[in-house]
Amino acid sequence: QVQLVESGGGLVQAGGALRLSCAASGRTFSSYAMAWFRQAPGKEREFVAVINRSGGSTDYANSVKGRFTISRDNAKNTVYLQMNSLKPEDTAVYYCAAATYYGSRYPESYAYWGQGTQVTVSS
Numbered sequence: 001q002v003q004l005v006e007s008g009g010g011l012v013q014a015g016g017a018l019r020l021s022c023a024a025s026g027r028t029f030s031s032y033a034m035a036w037f038r039q040a041p042g043k044e045r046e047f048v049a050v051i052n053r054s055g056g057s058t059d060y061a062n063s064v065k066g067r068f069t070i071s072r073d074n075a076k077n078t079v080y081l082q083m084n085s086l087k088p089e090d091t092a093v094y095y096c097a098a099a100t101y102y103g104s105r106y107p108e109s110y111a112y113w114g115q116g117t118q119v120t121v122s123s
Helices: none
Strands: 002-007 011-015 018-026 033-039 046-051 059-060 068-073 078-083 090-099 119-122
Touching: 002 090, 018 033, 018 090, 018 119, 033 068, 033 078, 046 068, 046 078, 059 068, 078 090
Parallel strands: 011 119
Antiparallel strands: 002 018, 018 078, 033 046, 033 090, 046 059, 068 078, 090 119
């Protein structure tokens, strides 16, 4: 079992920045690929970014590429999402998730989820 707790969400103006954190406890954090997803009201949960176990490989949704950066600190059992140049369309609940393999963009591939943190970008 892996327990995930997100933090760092909030209200920010368009063009601003936020850094989300996801702290993990339980089984060995470095055994998991970690991802961020988001879900806006009335929409399906969508992939944002993923990072492999070592942190050496990452993948991003086209909508956030160049603006968001995923990273991890295995010594701190934490994964981060640095979000820059935020847009109103980035408004959503952001979730971190863990999977035993790297590369999937599908929520079904992730066994463990946090409770989510709200990000609201005002225009």
